[in-house]
Amino acid sequence: MIRIENINKRFKKLKALDNISVSFENGQVISLIGPNGSGKTTLIKSILGMVKPDSGKIFFKDEYIDGGFAYRKDIGYMPQIGRYPDNMKIGQLFSMLKNIRNEMDENLDNDLIKEFDLYSMFEKSMRTLSGGTRQKVSAAIAFLFNPPVLILDEPTAGLDPLSSEILKEKILREKEKGKLILITSHILSDLDELTTHVMYLQEGKMQFLKNIETLREDTGEIKLGKAIARIMKGEDPTGNFISEVLNKKN
Ligand code: ADP
């Protein structure tokens, strides 16, 4: 579905993405994990065409993206920080998006608008919204056009516990439909029940991509948070996994 070949991105001296090659397929929920500044958002933005890699290629459904943007209609994107016109009301924002997409109402996925009770806030302008409500709007937009691919950058950050559960349940339902979902979160417990694969980035390098079962076996930990903590601390319960990770040259 998405294939990345040898992409590199520098911001001046800083190497934000260091020769990343990876493929993602339908039905996978990839948790993109790594310390702050490891390149997660840069990778996501490269896939979306919002950052232009210095070299390398990205393919969507086997087609080289090459600066085009038509493929983006198949991707629902929830940005880490959603920016919207200050004076636009929530309701106007949704109407505008529907008009741009020219989508029939019956094709729309309004689940999150309903479950987050955004209809009751349609008259509020974006400027007045709390961070959490802004996140809810961003989430509702990502799912609205029922895209086969979802890219969610820190989706639960700033959401209250109930809203966070609503969003996780929604992500699970979309996973069960066989969509490809790429998700980053610092709250690893949020990823436990969603994840099929973990991609670990450090200083712009991909350290590994493993399916969750293998990761659990290799680290001897069931919880994703604990498994990742072992790796970050360089602990090596099985005697092979961590050294394999740390020695891997990309
Ligand atoms: P993450 O999402 O993993 O926290 P990012 O992809 O946002 O990391 O950033 C990776 C590195 O690239 C960081 O050091 C960040 O400061 C830098 N960076 C990201 N975007 C820009 C930019 N537009 N200009 C300069 N540096 C950037």
Ligand code: MG
């Ligand atoms: Mg980020």
